[in-house]
Amino acid sequence: MVIMAVPPSSLTYQPVLKRIAEEIEHTPGRGRPADYIPALAARDPRAFGMAVAELDGTVYGVGDWREPFSTQSITKVFTLALDLAREGDELWEHVGREPSGNPFNSLVQLEHENGIPRNPFINAGALVVTDRLQTRTGDAAGELLALLRAESGNPDLDFDEEVAASETAHGDRNAALAHFMASYGNIDNPVPALLDQYFRQCSIAASCADLALAATFLARHGIRADGTRLLSRSQAKQVNAIMLTCGTYDAAGDFAYRVGLPGKSGVGGGIIAVVPGRCALCVWSPGLDERGNSVAGVAALDRFTTLTGLSVF
Numbered sequence: 001m002v003i004m005a006v007p008p009s010s011l012t013y014q015p016v017l018k019r020i021a022e023e024i025e026h027t028p029g030r031g032r033p034a035d036y037i038p039a040l041a042a043r044d045p046r047a048f049g050m051a052v053a054e055l056d057g058t059v060y061g062v063g064d065w066r067e068p069f070s071t072q073s074i075t076k077v078f079t080l081a082l083d084l085a086r087e088g089d090e091l092w093e094h095v096g097r098e099p100s101g102n103p104f105n106s107l108v109q110l111e112h113e114n115g116i117p118r119n120p121f122i123n124a125g126a127l128v129v130t131d132r133l134q135t136r137t138g139d140a141a142g143e144l145l146a147l148l149r150a151e152s153g154n155p156d157l158d159f160d161e162e163v164a165a166s167e168t169a170h171g172d173r174n175a176a177l178a179h180f181m182a183s184y185g186n187i188d189n190p191v192p193a194l195l196d197q198y199f200r201q202c203s204i205a206a207s208c209a210d211l212a213l214a215a216t217f218l219a220r221h222g223i224r225a226d227g228t229r230l231l232s233r234s235q236a237k238q239v240n241a242i243m244l245t246c247g248t249y250d251a252a253g254d255f256a257y258r259v260g261l262p263g264k265s266g267v268g269g270g271i272i273a274v275v276p277g278r279c280a281l282c283v284w285s286p287g288l289d290e291r292g293n294s295v296a297g298v299a300a301l302d303r304f305t306t307l308t309g310l311s312v313f
């Protein structure tokens with residue numbers, strides 16, 4: 001049942017979030033936390049939090065919405081924004097903008113496509129973006145952390161050294177992707193230095209409240225919390241479009257069908273989503289489906305757009 005098909009601007013999201021949390025409690029088969037990074041495997045799959053941040057920074061939340069979790073691939077949205085802001089369209093000579101239809105860590109398309117990854121959100125594409133940001137800034141992960149701290153208003157956000165070390169110890173596949181692209185001349189920095197930046201990037205711990213606030217610049221068409229512009233309106237549209245088509249990997253079609261919003265998942269169990277011109281959301285629950293997306297997270301966003309009528313369609 002639609003609570004409010006076209007919510008007025010004064011809609012408070014709290015009753016919607018409360019209702020979703022109640023429904024999610026009964027979601028069967030909540031999936032399994034990622035186990036290929038041992039530091040993530042220990043999280044309780046029943047944890048659940050959800051936050052909505054309005055354009056003025058008002059945040060609503062439910063459940064474990066203030067509990068920090070591992071942001072992982074959600075950070076790919078922010079490094080993409082930082083790099084696009086600096087180098088503009090030149091980036092697209094090094095990474096594509098098409099859905100891959102393959103798992104996030106897949107190697108298969110790279111050889112046929114000359115070391116140019118399909119999009120910035122699969123691991124290969126994210127490595128290219130981080131490499132380019134590293135070349136331009138000398139500290140890609142530090143730039144990212146500064147952006148997340150500023151947009152969330154939370155100066156305590158930080159890298160999780162245990163998660164970064166755990167991923168370094170199990171990083172053979174990402175190393176293979178980076179070396180393979182380097183063989184095509186599509187990576188500038190030494191691979192070990194790039195992997196260090198990438199694993200630190202993925203290790204940042206943040207809560208649903210932090211990430212909903214941090215993503216709000218995409219709902220504000222590129223304007224940061226302090227009123228300055230990070231992305232042009234057109235670039236903000238581009239990032240949102242790539243989230244919609246590529247943000248949940250080989251499940252992006254199903255996510256668009258069920259949720260109808262630009263979204264980006266991470267194997268820590270978080271998903272951010274954007275309602276352009278309206279609000280940004282983040283949901284977290286560590287149990288993943290076989291494609292690496294949070295089971296309860298997708299279900300909660302599905303309910304959110306159904307109950308509020310808010311979607312890009």
Ligand code: DON
Pocket residue numbers: 071072073074104105123167174199202265266267268292293
């Ligand atoms: O590269 C990796 O394997 C992780 N650090 C990030 C993967 C991730 O979150 C993919 N998402 N669903």
